[in-house]
Amino acid sequence: MSGAGPLHFAISARCARSKARVGRITTPHGTFDTPAFMPVGTRATVKGILPSLLAETGAQICLANTYHLLLRPGEATIAALGGLQKVTGWQRPMLTDSGGYQAFSMADLNSVTDDGVTFKSIVDGAAVHLNPERAVAVQNALGADIIMAFDDCPPSENDAPADESLPTTDPSAAPRTDARLTRALRRDGKSAKGKYDHGARLKIANERTARWLERCKAAHARPHDQALFGIVQGGTDLAMRDWSAHAITNIDLPGYAIGGVAVGEGSAEIAKVVRHTAPLLPDAKPRYLMGVGYERDIVAAVLAGIDMFDCVLPTRNGRNANAFTPTGQIRLRNAKYAHDTDAIQPGCDCHACRTDPTTGVHFSRGYLRHLFGVNEMLGPILVTLHNLRHFQRLTADLRATIVNGDWPGFVTRWPICAQVVTEGLTGNP
Numbered sequence: 001m002s003g004a005g006p007l008h009f010a011i012s013a014r015c016a017r018s019k020a021r022v023g024r025i026t027t028p029h030g031t032f033d034t035p036a037f038m039p040v041g042t043r044a045t046v047k048g049i050l051p052s053l054l055a056e057t058g059a060q061i062c063l064a065n066t067y068h069l070l071l072r073p074g075e076a077t078i079a080a081l082g083g084l085q086k087v088t089g090w091q092r093p094m095l096t097d098s099g100g101y102q103a104f105s106m107a108d109l110n111s112v113t114d115d116g117v118t119f120k121s122i123v124d125g126a127a128v129h130l131n132p133e134r135a136v137a138v139q140n141a142l143g144a145d146i147i148m149a150f151d152d153c154p155p156s157e158n159d160a161p162a163d164e165s166l167p168t169t170d171p172s173a174a175p176r177t178d179a180r181l182t183r184a185l186r187r188d189g190k191s192a193k194g195k196y197d198h199g200a201r202l203k204i205a206n207e208r209t210a211r212w213l214e215r216c217k218a219a220h221a222r223p224h225d226q227a228l229f230g231i232v233q234g235g236t237d238l239a240m241r242d243w244s245a246h247a248i249t250n251i252d253l254p255g256y257a258i259g260g261v262a263v264g265e266g267s268a269e270i271a272k273v274v275r276h277t278a279p280l281l282p283d284a285k286p287r288y289l290m291g292v293g294y295e296r297d298i299v300a301a302v303l304a305g306i307d308m309f310d311c312v313l314p315t316r317n318g319r320n321a322n323a324f325t326p327t328g329q330i331r332l333r334n335a336k337y338a339h340d341t342d343a344i345q346p347g348c349d350c351h352a353c354r355t356d357p358t359t360g361v362h363f364s365r366g367y368l369r370h371l372f373g374v375n376e377m378l379g380p381i382l383v384t385l386h387n388l389r390h391f392q393r394l395t396a397d398l399r400a401t402i403v404n405g406d407w408p409g410f411v412t413r414w415p416i417c418a419q420v421v422t423e424g425l426t427g428n429p
């Protein structure tokens, strides 16, 4: 990257009626166009999808999860096998998260301190400690082009307990139905002693995330070929977002992310936080909205100036027979599709929908419903391919529309996004 660091971001076009921009990011393993949607390959594979087919969906970068890979097979094993790009066969840009989000949201946490997090391994129950230094060392060993800072991820306000419902007993004794409450309390670091104060928890998370970012940057052993992104926290409290954005962007890094908006908020809350926070991040650097989301959330965020997205929705829903279309999801297990000879979405150019040029045949909704009914693996593979293509077509259409300004045309192709386009555009066409 000739002295310019591990990442280069070039903005080629800006929307006349919003803060949206089109760009291209260059990494040591190639380039990707923004706005970009990154499929999630949790355990160093997008479940069931060959890398060549993933590329055919239009994906130019994909993501792997540090939390899962450090548990199995361990970063030393991935490094011994040649690093993430070699082992996966995806010789293109990759991003790893820090493991923080999963440690906070999924794991059975033992403790959260200013040093880091100790949680119980889902594999063998052993105590695993994750802190900024360890999270960066694991990502240095995995070798992705973009790596993420280890941050303190507080629960959303919806998850956080109301004062009245606060148990006074040890939260580990809480019934199973209170698992979310228990997690929220444990993430406080003070357990159940004293009332839960969501604002105080956000403040702790903000300050800790900023201190941890300094430690991540200091521990980063490969700044020449891996770009470290900082993460802005602050929940849905806009003043907290201001504080965090200021503290995080004071630390010079190749890119910045908005975290903590994919933890249970509704679309209106996500859009509110993103519209407020995106302009607080440097214009000349990539902005990444972590873990979001549905099409409407992505479009609202693009109009606010976000460049990168990741989400498990297309893959997870694909495995559950839920197919995305521009008018909403269809549930292929529904009996009404039993004799339906149409493709999932007639006219779609994905592997599942398109007509094979030599045979003249496409996969029908009825056939897909049958595959799911008998648990055949081709069902999840085909609907995953369709859903991944759907999100790539959405971001490609956004890139084209930002350039040509034809938002009315965009809305006719993406009816589910009509309202957020109206809300997100300013001025006359």
Ligand SMILES: [Zn+2]
Residues within 6 Å of the ligand: 344, 345, 348, 349, 350, 351, 352, 353, 354, 385, 386, 387, 389
């Ligand atoms: Zn399709």
